[in-house]
Amino acid sequence: MIDFTQLRKDFPILFQEVNDEPLVYLDNAATTQKPTLVLDALRHYYENDNANVHRGVHTLAERATADYENSREKIRTFINAKETAEVLFTRGTTTGLNWLSRSYGDAFVQEGDEIVISFMEHHSNIIPWQQLANRKGATLRYISITEDGFLDLEEAKKVINSKTAIVSIAHVSNVLGVVNPIKELVQLAHQNGAVMIVDGAQAVPHMKVDVQELDADFYAFSGHKMCGPTGIGVLYGKRELLEQMEPIEFGGEMIDFVNLYDSTWKELPWKFEAGTPNIAGAIALGAAIDYLSEIGMDSIHRYEQELVDYVMPKLQAIDGLTIYGPQDTKDHTGVLAFNLEGVHPHDLATALDMEGVAVRAGHHCAQPLMKYLHLPATARASFYFYNNKADADRLIFALEATKEFFKDGII
Structure with missing residues (x-):
């Protein structure tokens, strides 16, 4: 049995005060904090093995290369890809989606084709497809959202068709x-001859993801949202599709041979990884995966669901507070977007910060969704496994205090 209260001790950043109050960090959908194990992995690489990968035969280069490729294998196992050739290191989810737009999209999307996304997408999963549609004369289509906050699967069956x-x-x-x-x-x-791309930025850190079971053609996610460093991410793709794609960045170890007027590329996965990669980031992401695997993704998912079961009814009980998305806790992850009547989300987030509670406020890089919901913005509290019920209680207390302040001017 995992003691999640003890795991909190692995995150030194959490033990500080903000505005003279103990920090309650609830902005995990934006980025997660890093355990000591990951910080140590970064430091160890730079202090002991700092060398470029794949290029040298000296000891430091060989150690760095071994650790870098070992992280790729850890990721393969973590998401159950068939082989490491299907695991590409990127800067993050956004990079992976842009690579697909530019490489797969430019090669295989034709004028008159349709690209299907939904109204709930992050900008990183909207703009690359807008740009592709504009370049190729394709049509971008959106799947609607039901009144209770689910993607409308019945409409999806109509929107996804032979033109997709x-x-x-x-x-x-x-x-x-x-x-x-x-x-x-x-x-x-x-069934309609289309490829399926998944933005997994908010899934991989919180639940077990098996890309073979899903049968997704491509799956992108970010290291910094799963206890890893910033600037490192992963794009998974089926080998048969990746082999048909051309790289969009050139130079460094993605090259096989360079002639005066043409060049050839290395085999997968390296043909997509131009220049000096984020070696330290990849190695530290491997350490983060070790850490998460030791806890167990099923355990993390169950614990976060317990937190949602605890905090969501308390939020729903606050008069004038509206939660967006499904209202049943069994259908809701630890991402909770809400508004408090009469208080702008930015003012709400500022007031919560004065109580030491860090939440996000704004459009959350989802402006089409905000427009769809007829909202200018929301506040958002997002939980991870190092949060606890005391954090939830602090959030509720801070919300109640903020409500009273804006009502009576007393806090």
Whole structure:
């Protein structure tokens, strides 16, 4: 049995005061904190093995290369890819989606084709497809959201059709906190001859993801949202599709031979990884995966669900507070977007920060969703496994105090 109260001690940043109050960090959908194990991995690389990978035969280069590729294997196991050739290191989810737009999209999307996304997508899963549609004369189509905050699967069955070339959907919404039916969407896409791309930024850190079981063609996620460093991420792709794609960045170890007027590329996965990669980031991401695997993703998912079961009814009991997305805790992840009547989200987040509670406020890089919901912005509290019920209580207390302040001017 994992003692999650003890795991909190692995995160030194949490033990500080903000505005003379103990920090309650509830902005995990934006980025997660790093355990000592990951910080040590970064420091160890730079202090002991700092060398470029794949290029040298000296000892430091060989150690760095071994650790870098060992992290790739850890990721392969973590998401159950068939082989490491299907695991590409990127700067993050955004980079992976842009690579797909530029490489796969430019090669295989034709004029008159359709690209399907949903109204709940992050900007990183909207703009690359907008740009691709503009370049190729394709049509961008959106799947609607039901009144209770779910992706409308019945409409998806109509929107995804024989003209669809690409379907790209978030596994978990970064605003509505809903888990989307990826397996059903994959089946719809494949039945219509389309490829399925999944934005997994909010899923991989919080639940067990098996890319073979999902049968997704591509799956992108970020290291910094799963206890890893910033600037490192992963794009998974099926080998047969990656082999048909051309790289969009050139130079460094992605090259096989360079002639005066043409060049050839290395085999997968290296043909996509131009220049000196984020070696330290990749190695530290491997350490983060070791850490998460030791806890167990099923355990993390169950614990976070316990926190949602605890905090969501308390939020729903606050008069004038509206939670967006599904209202049943069993359908809601630890991402909770809400507004307090009469208080702008930015003012609300500022007031909570004065109580030491860090939440996000704004459009959460989802402006089309805000427009769809007829909202200018929301506040958002997002939980991770190092949070606890005391953090939830502090959030509720701070919200009640803020409500009273804006009502009576007393805090």
